[in-house]
Every structure is written in C-alpha cells, then in structure tokens.
Amino acid sequence: MSSAMRKVSLRGLAAHKVRFSLTVLSVVLGTAFVAASFVFTQMLGNSFDDIVELSSDGVAVQVLPTEELSAGVPLALVEAVHDVEGVRAVEPTTAGALTLVGSDGKAVGSGGAPSVGFGWVSGADAVSQAGRLTDGRAPEAADEIVVNASAAEKAGLGVGDVTQVIPQSGSPLDVEVVGIHDSDVAGLGGFIGIGFAPERAIELFTDGVNASDLLVAADAGVDEQVITDRVAAVLPDGMTARSGSELREESTTEFQTALTFINAFLSAFGVIALVVGSFIIANTFSMVVAQRSREMALLRAVGASRGQVTRSVAVEALLVGVFGSALGLAAGFGLSKALSSVLSALGSGIPISGQSLSLQTVLVTMGVGVGITFLAAIVPARRAGRVAPVEAMRGEFASPSSDHTLRLVASFFLLAAGSFATWVGVTSSNETWLGAGFLGVAATVVIMSPILAPLVFSVIGPVLARPFGSIGRMARGNAARNPRRTAATALALALGLALVTVFSIVGASAKASLTQIANSGMRWDFVVGGPQGQPVPEGVLDALDTVQDAGTVVAVRAAPALVDGEVAFGFGMSGDVNAAIDLDLVDGEPDVSDTTILLNEDTALANGWEVGDDITLTVPGQAEVAQRVAGIYQSEYFSGWIVSGVTADLLVPEQQRAVFQAFVVGADGTDLPQLQSDLREAVAPYLTTTVDDREEFTASLTSQVDLLLGILYGLLALAVVISILGIVNTLGLSVVERRREIGMLRAVGMQRSQVRKAIYVESVLISVYGAIIGLGLGLGFGYLFARSLAEDGLDITVVPWDQAALFLVVAAVVGVLAALWPGHRAAMTRPLEAIAAE
C-alpha cells in the first residue's frame, strides 16, 4: 500500500471522528463480552485452585470409606495411621456448617460462600502448614474460637470479644474469640472459618466416633505413592486410602465441570454481542463506503487500482478493529470485575479471585474483534472497488441494488433446516434441537429482513406515522429508503429482544410452575427454614415445641439410601404428615409409620415397586431398614420417597443429619398472625431461621428465578445498548447523506422541530420494526422452549403479554432516544446547503 493511499485512509478516519468513534464503540462492546467471559472464567479457575489448595494443602494421603453414605472413618483409626512409618501428622476432618453472630447481634452473612466450623490444629500436628494465627492464641477451652481475619472484620469481632455461634447440629453457643487466623480463601469474599479446639470440633461436628475422612501428611522426602500404599495396608475393610494428588485431581475435575457451564454461558453472550456488533460494524462500513464512493472514484480516476481502493478500506477496518478490540479487552476486564461484584453482592457463592489477563484472552479477543471487523468491512470495500470511476463521480450516493433471488433461495433452505430442527426439538423435547431451530429461523429472518422490512413498514407505518401527517409520511419513506440498512440496524435490537423475550417466557413459566408446585398439597400454615434453602439447626425444632398454638410440627429431613448400589434421595418426616401436606395419592394409603414408606410415582415406576412390596433401604455400615410400601404419590416437590423421622435417623449418621424445613399447622381456631409472630420469636436466637406463610414461601422460591432473570436481563441490556448505538450510528450517517435534501426541506419551509420530528419517527419505525421481529421470534421460540421444558418441571407455560407490550413501548422509547443526537444534527442543517454547489 502506497503512502498516498495510506494518507487518504488515515485522513478519512481523522475527518470523521464521530463516525469513527461509533464504529469503534460497536467493536468495543462486542469484544468486551468475549474478553469478560474469558477473564471471568479464569478468575473462577484461580479461586477454585485456591480452594483446592487450601483444602488439600500438605495432604499426602486421604483415608475415606469405600462406600458412599456411610458413617465415615472411625476416629480410632487415627492412631493406627499415625504409627505408619513416614507419617508426620493425621487430622480427622471434623467440620460442619455454622452461623457466626457478629458484634451487632446479627448473623454474619457469607454471601453463599462456606460458613464452617472445624478443629483448629497447628504446628507439627497440623497437616497443612498454611493456616497461621495472626493474633491471639489457639482455642483450648470448649468456648474458645479462632476466626479468619476477613470474617472477624466483617463481624466486628476481635480477640477477647464474646459472641455466639450456631452450629447446624444444635443450639446457639456462647463463645469467646481468642485468636485470628489467616486461612482466607482468596476471592471467597464471604468465607467464614471458625476454628475450635480439636476435641470440641469432634463433639460439635461428629457423632463422636467417626470423621468424614482422615487427612495424612508425610515426613519430608517420603514418596506420596509409597506412603499411600503403607497407609492402605493398615486400614480395615470398608476403608480406602488415596494419594493427595488423586484428591486434588478429583476436586479440580469437579470444579472444571462447573466452570464449563459458566464459560459456555458467558461465551454465548459474547457471541450474541458480537453478532449484534457485527451487524452494526458491517452496516457502518457499507454506509461509509457508499458515502466515500465519490472520493474512491476520484482515486480510481487518478490511477489508483481497484486493489488499492479496497485495501484502503481494509486498512481503515483493521485500525478500527485493533483499536476497538484493545479497548474492548480493557472494558471486558472491567465488566468481569463488575459481574463478579454483582454476583458476590447477590450471594451467589461463586468464588472469584485473582484478576489476570492471560495471553489466551488477549489473543482470542483481539482475533475475534479484528477478524469480524475486517470481514464486516471487506465486503462493501470490494463492492466499492468494483464501481466504475465515472459512474461513481457522476451519481448521487448509489444505494446498492439488491437481487432478491439469492436471498430467497438461501432463506428457503435455512427456513427448511430451521423448521426441521424446531420440529425435531418440539417432538422430542430436546432443547439443543430447538436452539438449532431458533438459529435457523433467526438466520432466515436476518436474510429476509430487507424484504420483510418494507412489508412491515406498510403495516405499522400508517399506524405510527399517521398522527404526524406529511412529516410521518416522509419518515416512513426514509425508513424504507434503504431496506437493507434499516433491516440490519433493526436486527441488532431484534436479536437482543428475542432473547430477552425467550428468557422472560421461560422465567415466567418457571415462576408459575414453582408456585404451583409449592401450592399443591399445602395444608400447613407456616414453613420454618434456613437461609437460601439451607438446613435449620436441630435446636430450632425444640424451640418450635415451646410455641403453644403450634398444633402440628412436621420436620422434613434428608433420608438418602442406596438403591441398587446407587445413592437415591428421599425425605424423612416426623409428626402428622397428612396434617401438613396433602399427598396426591395414586395408590394405597398415606400412611407414614416407622415400618412403612410412601413412594414417589416416578421412583416406584423406575424400580418396579408396588403397594404392599417390602423393600430394604441400605446405608453401608449404618443401617438396613426394611419398609413396606403403603402408598404411591405424585409430587414434583418430594421426590424419591417419604419415610418417618425415626427411619430417617436410622439411615443418616448423626453428624450428617439435617432438617431442611419444618411445617407448622396451627391448632384449630388459632390466630395465625399471632402464631407467626410467636414462632418468629421462638426461633429468634437462631438468627437466620425464617418463618414464612404460604405466600412468603412461594415468593422466596420465585425470588431465585427473579435473581437469575435479573442477571440475564443485565447481560442482555448490554446487547440492547449496542443496538441503540447502532441506530444512532445509522441515523447519524443517514443525516449526513441526506444533508442536501434536509437543506431543501428547510428552504421550502420545514421547521427545525419538524425536521427533528421526522428523524424521531423514522427511528421509532426502525426500532419498532426490530421489536416486532424480535418479539415474534422470541414469543414463538420462548413458548416452544418453555413447552419442551415441561417434562423438567415447567408444567405451566406462561406468555407474559404485558412484558411483551412493555418491550414494544421500550423499543419506541429507545427509538426516540437513539434519534436525539441525529435529530439535532439534522435540525441544524442550513437551508443553503441544498442549493450550495458541491
């Protein structure tokens, strides 16, 4: 490329700063998403590494039971393992969930991160050498604790302070903080780690006989595999030893599986943002090229080759791409940071730490950004190169003629493929096929849009533009003037809105279904539960018993067991089950006693069990309980089975017992509001325990859907912002293009306000067109998605028409907002520009 051509390109960029900025902005927004998804995933990875590190630091061998659900590893084994040659230290894992009470008397929230108590071991006896006391001393007496620094700060506690902790397994305990330790998990902002004296931890978090596992540290220089084999040799039947590497590997694999999902989710948004962004980039460049066609023709006329002209556009695109992607990288970094603070503020419990920018992130972001920008520009650039010099110099801005044949053929095949995939998806309730169908149909709409746009305008145009008379007529004409451009501009908005609509339908359906599930069979008046579905401390049950008018209390516990060697989950319920819930029985009697079991219909079918059968629930090393099937019920809420509370206690080792909920039925004639406040008072010492009536319970269930929807909407809002900028961009460039026409209109008597109004109406037409396309796609596929999820519990399909209407209104508002600046520029056009010579 010659320096003269380069000069033309660079001066072109410099001369159109606004245009340049808008183009760069669309690249920035697109790439920011990609960068954010990479940075975010990496941050997650870093903190997971931290967690793995913390939980398995210094571990050479882990001793654990061979079978799942068993009581654990006998504490008696500690000594035997310690005696193995080369073993430096052995620590039984004695940890359990608890709530820390802050200096203000309120529970300290962990924001979804673990809040645990454990045995504090330090020095030579400790397996991990990572945790150190930064202040005070180690706990010795039963009422002494050490707190991690970040939790202590959040709780407002220091050495010497007296407070309370509420272990899952019991009642509030008075404790004194004697030390502060530094075992913080980086990024796990809310993490609360309370260290007790080892013996006290055994009391609090185990049955006194078993620990969940033993962690073994080796002497320096002893090979990990050698020591693992030696430890394994001393273990009794039912216990196994695995090396620390194996433990770390398993933890890492588990975390990575979780990461894959989050990464895919974020990348999907990145792709959406990029697709939307690339519409705008492509649109911008094709307009820029159209406007520059005279300049290019002049260059051709004075001897520039077609290749040189094309290259000059390509260079401009590369500059925009590189500049925009670099900014996008920085923006993505900030976005991931913002996302992580939002998530931790919402208490998602997703650990995030160590922002780092890897080479991979940089390469992918830059590659994608520059690549898409380049592709978006090269097509119009080649078109510009083909224009004969004389033709271009003579003509007004020639809008590219479009041949619909190719469009129709391509969209026919895409529509056929999309419809087929949709059909397969619908008939087999397969979301992947449906997704493919959505893509196919969306692509068809994209291709058909230049043909669709005039059709839609001829319908919505008269309605929307009529009140504005001739101004409206003019706006309609302008919107339809270049269908390809209008279509591409509107599609960015359409795509964003389509996805929002799909999510809003699925979300509304999920909420309605949840409400129905929660409401079905409710006989109870109140439900007592922990925060975010966590179990309530055992002591809560005793507290409930002290409330006079609490007629019936039904505690719901976990009652898992092995069925055919696989872990299956069920519920244990103490008290008068039938008073609290109305089980929808399909067979037998709703009789829950210590010798009978009720089966969920699905479980019964899967195992071929019938009423009257005797079945055995097995927990290795713990219990084998024979139960007779009394009845079979239908429920989305209580899967597996229901046994009595006594049976549940037989199945679950003491330290693993947990009460999920307790249902309370008021005695006859009870003043319910009074009862609720009595119950609340009774559980008040447990701080985080809630007492909800049915409505509150339903709201707490659906609030989780709202939370998820909120995050999704937040991400999609960015796609909508990009599309607004796209409209601003297109209109801004159109105004420049129509400068002379606007000048002429001003000359023959059009007021500035009328010029502005015409641009607003045009913009609203474009955005409403986008909204109609987006809502059409979104409503159709949202409905199909929700239907296909029916088998996964989305029983009710709800189409939130009010939201759809709202989106339409929002689109119109977006249209006006996007037109403010272009409208202003247009209104400032001087009438003389119409008659001024070139």
Added chain:
Amino acid sequence: MTEQTRTIDDMARHAAGDRTRTGPEPAAQAVDVHRHYGAGENLVRALDGVSVTFPAGGFTAIMGPSGSGKSTLMHCLAGLDRATSGRVLIGDVDLGALNDKAMTRLRRDRLGFVFQSFNLVPTLTAIENITLPLDIAGRKPDQEWLDEVVDTLGIRDRLKHRPSELSGGQQQRVACARALASRPDVIFGDEPTGNLDSRSSGEVLGILRSSVDEMGQTVVIVTHDPRAASTADRVVFLADGRIAGEMADPTQESVLDAMKSMEG
C-alpha cells in the same frame, strides 16, 4: 393562515416602521444590503450596498459574472441567508426582525422555490412533493387551483410517480408546480434551468413566464443563461457585490452585449 402568523406579520410590519406607500407595493425589496463573510484580511464583501426593488407581478432576472454576489442577493431576499446590514423586505415584512422559526414560516407560506438541482424529496411522489409546503404547514391545498397548476404544467399523468421515475425536465416542472401551489408572494429560482437541456429549459421558462402573465405571479431568478434572462421583464446586473446596471425588456442579444461589456 393562522392567527399566529398574522400576529407575526403584524409584528414584522410594525418593526418595518409601517410606512405608508404610494403606488403598487413592491413584492420584495433590498435596501442598502451588505453581506460580508469572514473578517480582517479575509473579509469578503459579497454584497456591498445593494438596493433593488422587485415590483409585484414582475419577472426579474439577476445576472452577473461568477462571484458577483447574485446568488447571495437572492439568498438574502429569499430568507435563506441574513444580510450583515441593510434591510430586506418581503412585502412589508422586514426579514431582519424574524427569528429562524418565523423566517421558516415566511418561506413556507409566502415564498416559492425552484432550485438548480435536488428540488424534490426522493421518497415522495410528485403530488406529495407539490403539496409538501402546504402539508408541513398543515393546510389543505386549494384543489381547484392545484388542478389548474397541474394541468397548465402538463404533469397530471406523472403525479403518482417518484422523482427517480421522472426526467430532469419533468422534475423541474414538478418543482415549479410546488412553488406555484401555495400562491406565494414571490417565486425565487436559483439557476432553475441550469441542469436542463434546451427543450426542457424552454418549457420551464415558459411556465414561469405564463405564471407571471396569466396568474399575476412575481418571479425572481438568478441565471447566467442569456436566453433565460431574455424571458424576464427586466434584468438586474450585479458585479463585485454592487448593482452594475438594469435592463428592461431584454433580448438574448442585448443581455449578451451587456454581459460582454461588464466582463470587458
């Protein structure tokens, strides 16, 4: 015409001093008009003290060499540009007293325009273009008058066409129809035949001529074409921003001679 417009006209009349006149009122008038561009050493005096009157019902052509200020004069007369000093009157309204909104309304309601090119809105049909100034004023066109204009200009069978489907001459006839449709006080033409072949430009000049003769219109055009100028009742010559002469009942030859003498 709305109440408001009338009020503004009254205000303008008041601003103009509301002098009582004798004889036929001029349709447009420039009184010692200066129009300067730039400042200091770069000061350009596009108009340097021009006083000229355009009587109602007359057809005047403004001529002059490139840079003589003829276009600037017309722009100032037509409310497209503002005089640096001096007074410009349309009827008895002093344009200097009008803000942008009132000026725009005056152009819309009392003036007609025919430009050299880019006269029509490409997205509107011929008839929509013709009624455009009336439409944006929110006024109903006088159907009888509109029919007369359309038939006189011979564009009835083209009314539903878009500008891109019309020839250059047809487009300019539509532009003339638009200028005539609202029965303006003055029609201004900026090189109205500049882009046309000789047959089309003859037609357009014929239309303007007959609008004066038969409809009593006032027409002012800027041109460098002696043939166009010869259609007018009177030619005003401009040179270096000043009035350089005037000629009544011009012919092509007399205009050519005058131009030559000015350049020579």
